[in-house]
Amino acid sequence: MSASKDSGKTYRTECTGTALETVKRHSSDEAITFFGACFCPFVQRAWIALEYLGVPYKYCEFKHCWNSGPDRYFADEVDPYKKPQGLLEVSPKGLVPGLKLHDYNPPRALNESTVILEYLEDVAASTTKRTLLPPVTNPYARALIRLQADHVNRALVPAFYRYLQAQDADAQIKAQGGGSGEGEARTMKAGLGLWVEGGDLGYVDAMAGPWIFRATSVLKHYRGFTMPEGEKFTAWTQRSFDHPSFKATCSTEDLYLDSYERYAHNRPNTSQVANAINSGRGLP
Ligand SMILES: N[C@@H](CCC(=O)N[C@@H](CS)C(=O)NCC(=O)O)C(=O)O
Structure with a gap:
């Protein structure tokens, strides 16, 4: 059963609503650049963790990297379906979410939503002290x-x-x-x-x-x-x-x-x- 005929719509490339407000608040360069896609649930997982844990990040998706700085490289396109070189460097399968970590020289990268969640937990443990998990004592x-x-x-x-x-x-x-x-x-x-x-x-x-x-x-x-x-x-x-x-x-x-x-x-x-x-x- 399908509720409607295929009208040929495709994936959207820009967040709307509260997500768009969040993207705009995270448009400045930070130690972490977060590569996302507005519709993607794997991305949303990592994004919720970034927000909850209070780890500073800059949001980057599709045509919006929101400013230049070290990510000017990505500003043209971060479309996971087009596999631009910049995204492949962060995520070898060309999948979002991905993180680029500017505290390393040269910058390092991370992908896989579940691994990113664990990484952010570890970062938060020594910085913001917030956690989505029960305490390590349990x-x-x-x-x-x-x-x-x-x-x-x-x-x-x-x-x-x-x-x-x-x-x-x-x-x-x-x-x-x-x-x-x-x-x-x-x-x-x-x-x-x-x-x-x-x-x-x-x-x-x-x-x-x-x-x-x-x-x-x-x-x-x-x-x-x-x-x-x-x-x-x-x-x-x-x-x-x-x-x-x-x-x-x-x-x-x-x-x-x-x-x-x-x-x-x-x-x-x-x-x-x-x-x-x-x-x-x-x-x-
Ligand atoms: N196992 C990955 C899956 C990520 C994933 O599939 N992301 C989709 C967007 S929702 C993607 O980048 N797709 C690009 C493609 O299919 O080529 C994770 O958990 O991060």
């Missing part, structure tokens, strides 16, 4: 959080794309059920699920939130998907989506709907992620 609590993050990567993230890219109803239904295996369902029942009540924004919220957020608009629009209405789940979505560090990274709904039309119609060569889903390979 290694078991930290391990449980990492277990959840692992589940998000192995189950939730691929299920989102499988569901969105599947073109017939049977495959869509199958993809919906594909999020959790038996073992994971048991873990959830044991109270180790994502939807922990109360508290501040946490590591798993940054890991999972970008896809859940897109599910509320993109999956609703293209697949007629409605979010579960359980009390715990609703409390979690409100707590996460209303958090200032989450909100600061969100564009307006139209941007996501336009950008995901290519996934919803499973256009050929939409992205490395889409190709991996179509061929049954692991995500890049």
